[in-house]
Amino acid sequence: MAETDQKQQMHYIQHTDLEDFVRQILIANGTPPENASIVSKCLIQADLRGVDTHGSNRIPSYMERIRQKCLDPSAQPSLRQITPVVAQVDGHNGWGFIAAHKAMERAIEMAQDFGMGMVSVKHSNHFGMSAWLVKQALDAGMMSLIFTNSSPALPAWGGREKLMGVSPIACGAPSGNPRRPFILDMAPSVAARGKIYKALRRGERIPMDWALDKEGKQTDDPAKALEGVMLPMGGPKGSALSIMMDVFSGVFSGAAFAGHVTNPYDPSKPADVGHFLVAIRPDLFMTMDEFKERMDYLYKRVTESEKAAGVDRIYFPGEMEQVMEECRLSEGIPLAEGEVASLNKEADLAKVEHLKVQSA
Ligand SMILES: NC(=O)c1ccc[n+]([C@@H]2O[C@H](COP(=O)([O-])OP(=O)(O)OC[C@H]3O[C@@H](n4cnc5c(N)ncnc54)[C@H](O)[C@@H]3O)[C@@H](O)[C@H]2O)c1
Numbered sequence: 001m002a003e004t005d006q007k008q009q010m011h012y013i014q015h016t017d018l019e020d021f022v023r024q025i026l027i028a029n030g031t032p033p034e035n036a037s038i039v040s041k042c043l044i045q046a047d048l049r050g051v052d053t054h055g056s057n058r059i060p061s062y063m064e065r066i067r068q069k070c071l072d073p074s075a076q077p078s079l080r081q082i083t084p085v086v087a088q089v090d091g092h093n094g095w096g097f098i099a100a101h102k103a104m105e106r107a108i109e110m111a112q113d114f115g116m117g118m119v120s121v122k123h124s125n126h127f128g129m130s131a132w133l134v135k136q137a138l139d140a141g142m143m144s145l146i147f148t149n150s151s152p153a154l155p156a157w158g159g160r161e162k163l164m165g166v167s168p169i170a171c172g173a174p175s176g177n178p179r180r181p182f183i184l185d186m187a188p189s190v191a192a193r194g195k196i197y198k199a200l201r202r203g204e205r206i207p208m209d210w211a212l213d214k215e216g217k218q219t220d221d222p223a224k225a226l227e228g229v230m231l232p233m234g235g236p237k238g239s240a241l242s243i244m245m246d247v248f249s250g251v252f253s254g255a256a257f258a259g260h261v262t263n264p265y266d267p268s269k270p271a272d273v274g275h276f277l278v279a280i281r282p283d284l285f286m287t288m289d290e291f292k293e294r295m296d297y298l299y300k301r302v303t304e305s306e307k308a309a310g311v312d313r314i315y316f317p318g319e320m321e322q323v324m325e326e327c328r329l330s331e332g333i334p335l336a337e338g339e340v341a342s343l344n345k346e347a348d349l350a351k352v353e354h355l356k357v358q359s360a
Contacts, residue, residue, distance in 0.1 A: 008202055011340050011357040012332035019044040021347070021355050022056050028350035031072040031095070039097045046129035047333045050324035053194025054129040057201065057335070060342045061265050062126075063349070068267035071095070071125050077102045087115045088253070091124030092269045099124040100148075100275050104133050107279035108140045115284050121275040123256040126150070126264040130170035131185040132322065137279050138174055138181050141288070146170040146185075147276040149249040149256075151228045151263035153193050157239035160216055163259045166193045166230050167245035172318070174282060175295035179326075182295065183318025188241035189230040196222045196230075197265075202336045238317050249274040334357065 019040045026036035032144070047055035048156040079102060081087050087106045091099030103119035110117025111146070128303025130146045137144035150165030158291035170185040187193075190208045198207045200222040208218045220223050250257025255274025262271040268293025282291045303314050335357075344354045 008336040008338055010334045010336055011330060012334055013355060014046050014332050015048055015329060015359055016336045017046065017356045018056055018326065018333055021352070023344070024057060024352040025063070025343075025346050025350045026073070028187065028352055029063055032074060032076075035073075035076075035095060035098050037181060038101050039095055042097045042101075042128055042132045044213060044333075045132045045135065048274045048323035048325045048328045049129070049131060050328070051129045051131070051321065053192055053198045055333075056343065057198070057339050058126075059346055060126065060293075061138040063346055065125075065264065070262070070267050070270050077121075077124075079103075079105035079106060082170055085110050085117055087117070087119045089119055089124075090341050091121060091222075091273075093123055093125065096125035096127035096271075096273055096275070100127045100133055100146075100277065103135065103275065103277050104136045104146075104279065107140055107144075107277050109283050110141055111279040112140075116278060118276075118278045121249075121254040121277070122272070123270075124252040124255065124273045124275055125271050127275065129185065130168045131172075131183050133277065134183050134185065134318075136171050136318070138172055140279070141174055143280040143282050144171060145276075145278040145280075147248045149246045149274050150260045151266070151271070153263075153281070154232055154239065154242050154244070155229050157232065157236035160229065160230050164239065164242040165261060165296075167242050168192070169241060169245065171297060174292060176292040176298055177296065177299075179322060180299060180316060180319060182299075182316065183321070183349075185235075185318070185321075187211055188232055188238040188245070189232075190233050190238075193226075193230055196225050197262075200226070200337055203326075203335045203338075204246070215273045248276040249349060252276065296342065 023036045024039040037223050038072050042056050067224050077089050077091050077099040079089050089103045093175045099121050103121050107117035107119045110173050113233050113320040127171040137317045150163040151246040153166045154164045166187045166189045168187045175181050205220040206222050208220050211230050213219040213228040253274035256272035262269050347354050
């Protein structure tokens with residue numbers, strides 16, 4: 001593991017340059033320009049929020065899936081209205097970002113007309129960081145619930161086989177301060193599996209409580225952790241939450257479930273991911289102003305509550321990522337040398353210009 005003991009040099013990239021670069025690669029690989037704009041925006045939002053595990057670094061693995069014909073970049077999702085407040089999207093094995101974006105768009109329209117809208121998505125792919133969907137709902141003034149299932153990585157509690165996904169649970173609500181909405185976006189494991197891939201790419205070790213190796217022993221080696229299983233947060237409770245994601249996103253939608261979603265890094269077959277999205281109007285039981293005032297009061301109570309020893313600041317869910325976004329919008333997005341090289345390799349294959357970088 002000599003390589004993992006060496007930290008790599010970091011480069012800083014302006015978010016607009018990175019978004020444009022990713023968009024060009026997507027178009028060159030068969031994504032229609034309008035969809036390429038949506039996918040690149042979602043990926044760069046993850047980079048901006050510090051969710052580096054689910055941003056532009058995913059481009060090489062996504063492109064590999066396109067080259068292996070496991071993901072159809074030109075597919076357009078179709079929509080079927082089931083009841084006035086329920087719709088279903090078929091992703092037709094296209095970008096998960098596009099299927100989920102369309103689903104949220106429809107959920108918002110139904111919520112505007114009827115108070116809430118629920119959309120189930122099947123035959124989709126990985127949609128990256130769930131928080132971009134929460135933000136899509138927030139931009140329309142909506143509360144939201146976003147569930148997805150994902151490929152096996154986590155055992156059922158008491159088991160040692162990779163079975164359930166590290167499937168994130170996300171939800172959001174607007175507040176009076178548009179820079180401090182409530183955004184919860186968390187995987188039901190101690191850490192998202194993408195954090196292990198990131199440590200591997202960057203030559204870093206991982207905390208001992210994130211995963212077990214294939215012998216079932218704790219490890220700080222990301223390569224050994226990827227051969228083993230992720231550990232659920234809160235023991236059986238994290239395991240139950242990941243089963244819940246599979247019930248709502250997999251069983252309910254008609255997508256793959258029970259350990260049959262394909263890993264986004266496995267280019268051998270379509271993933272058939274399922275999602276479940278709900279948009280809710282916050283002013284159903286009071287005026288919007290009252291709702292926002294109550295959210296602001298909750299924010300104040302949480303962030304101004306008495307701190308435990310050694311704690312400098314108490315954050316509201318999503319606030320750390322918001323602070324990071326404010327910083328990265330001005331300072332740029334840091335990428336490790338190896339990550340820039342992988343992206344430029346894709347640029348060569350796509351015959352587009354290399355990334356514009358500044359060294360740290
Ligand atoms: N699409 C997929 O299949 C998939 C799978 C796994 C993870 N993911 C994505 O990976 C990302 C990372 O997930 P994660 O579980 O590692 O997230 P995380 O542990 O970094 O954060 C989880 C939540 O806790 C909050 N939080 C973290 N530290 C805090 C603190 N000190 N005080 C207050 N709040 C705090 C965050 O704001 C966030 O809402 C998410 O964006 C998720 O959507 C996607």
